[in-house]
Amino acid sequence: MTHSHEFKKLGFIGLGAMGKPMLSHLANKLPEESRIWVYDVVEQMVDDACAEFPGRVLKAKSAKDVAQQVVSLDAIVRKWQLTTCQDTVVSMVPEGAHVRSVYLDPQNGVCSTDISNKLLIDCSTIDTATSLAVKDHVAAEFPSASFYDSPVSGGVVGAIKGTIAFFLGCAESDPNLERLTYLMGLMGGQVIPCGGPSLGLAAKLSNNYLSGIIAIACSEAFDMGMRSGLDPRTLAKVYAAGTAQNTICDKFCPVPHVYPEAPSSGGWKQGFKVQLMRKDFGLAVDMAKRVGSRNVLGDVGLQTYDGAANDPRCRDLDSRVVYRYLGGQEDWQPKSNGA
Ligand code: NAD
Numbered sequence: 001m002t003h004s005h006e007f008k009k010l011g012f013i014g015l016g017a018m019g020k021p022m023l024s025h026l027a028n029k030l031p032e033e034s035r036i037w038v039y040d041v042v043e044q045m046v047d048d049a050c051a052e053f054p055g056r057v058l059k060a061k062s063a064k065d066v067a068q069q070v071v072s073l074d075a076i077v078r079k080w081q082l083t084t085c086q087d088t089v090v091s092m093v094p095e096g097a098h099v100r101s102v103y104l105d106p107q108n109g110v111c112s113t114d115i116s117n118k119l120l121i122d123c124s125t126i127d128t129a130t131s132l133a134v135k136d137h138v139a140a141e142f143p144s145a146s147f148y149d150s151p152v153s154g155g156v157v158g159a160i161k162g163t164i165a166f167f168l169g170c171a172e173s174d175p176n177l178e179r180l181t182y183l184m185g186l187m188g189g190q191v192i193p194c195g196g197p198s199l200g201l202a203a204k205l206s207n208n209y210l211s212g213i214i215a216i217a218c219s220e221a222f223d224m225g226m227r228s229g230l231d232p233r234t235l236a237k238v239y240a241a242g243t244a245q246n247t248i249c250d251k252f253c254p255v256p257h258v259y260p261e262a263p264s265s266g267g268w269k270q271g272f273k274v275q276l277m278r279k280d281f282g283l284a285v286d287m288a289k290r291v292g293s294r295n296v297l298g299d300v301g302l303q304t305y306d307g308a309a310n311d312p313r314c315r316d317l318d319s320r321v322v323y324r325y326l327g328g329q330e331d332w333q334p335k336s337n338g339a
Pocket of ligand 1 (some may be wrong): 013014015016017018019021039040041042063078092093094095098099101102123124125152154155156271272273276293
């Protein structure tokens with residue numbers, strides 16, 4: 001069953017490395033009559049998106065303005081008695097403080113206007129407490145509106161390809177699940193309902209903890225093998241065939257030029273910035289402490305990503321640059337050219 005008719009007017013807030021390609025999928029895939037109002041604190045991002053999809057993606061002056069534009073359709077919808085329509089705002093901003101500002105700023109936030117009946121979906125990776133605070137505020141002030149955490153995994157490349165996974169903070173029995181799944185399916189691949197509010201974030205943070213630890217272990221394992229005389233391509237085959245098989249080794253190999261599409265092969269320029277991994281890793285370690293989970297690798301992982309995020313040789317590069325931070329060999333490649 002299609003729900004495309006329910007998304008005639010949307011809002012999208014945060015047009016950065018992830019948000020912009022996610023918006024592009026919506027602009028390309030929603031029905032022609034759909035309109036998307038966008039806002040970013042960097043006005044140029046808004047202007048660029050509007051220029052790319054003229055007449056379809058429209059400029060808003062603030063997060064509140066985005067919500068108001070979406071609300072204005074609701075008046076029309078009510079007039080036509082199209083009661084199934086539930087307009088939607090999606091946000092994709094860096095941190096909890098930005099999410100608070102987007103939704104709760106008393107002058108310019110989404111919740112500073114009437115958002116009754118709206119679906120609000122925050123895809124940012126933030127702490128669960130902030131997400132629950134926004135959800136509770138929405139529930140108290142606008143009981144007919146619904147706020148969901150729905151962080152994503154798959155990186156910038158996945159956002160561009162439309163293959164990101166969504167970890168949705170809602171129960172399988174949630175009445176909005178089908179339309180949420182439809183909308184997120186336009187921007188990505190899998191949509192996994194994680195059980196309830198903030199559990200999408202809890203899932204995402206534990207995933208990034210695991211992924212971050214694997215990248216460190218992978219960097220160390222490659223390095224010890226290479227320093228013992230092994231070609232990293234041989235090591236990659238061994239890991240893929242053995243019990244160490246994992247996606248970081250296979251597709252995001254920290255050693256340059258083992259897997260041509262890995263960020264490392266392009267100088268780590270494209271991918272998931274090491275500062276973002278530092279942020280997510282820290283949020284995961286905090287979460288582990290809060291819920292009483294024993295966590296022996298947390299401190300060393302945090303220290304490592306903290307160091308890499310503050311190292312000028314690594315900062316702003318893909319997080320698998322942790323291989324460089326740990327002193328891994330980058331100049332092995334001449335051997336691969338038969339030299
Ligand atoms: P980004 O910095 O590239 O983009 C964020 C955008 O939000 C920027 O354009 C910024 O100007 C805008 N912004 C900041 N505060 C705002 C506000 N108050 N109102 C409106 N716009 C505001 O970051 P990104 O890489 O797109 O990441 C966004 C979120 O997605 C983060 O929480 C990140 O952890 C998560 N994430 C990123 C990746 C990745 O590979 N980049 C992968 C998965 C998840």
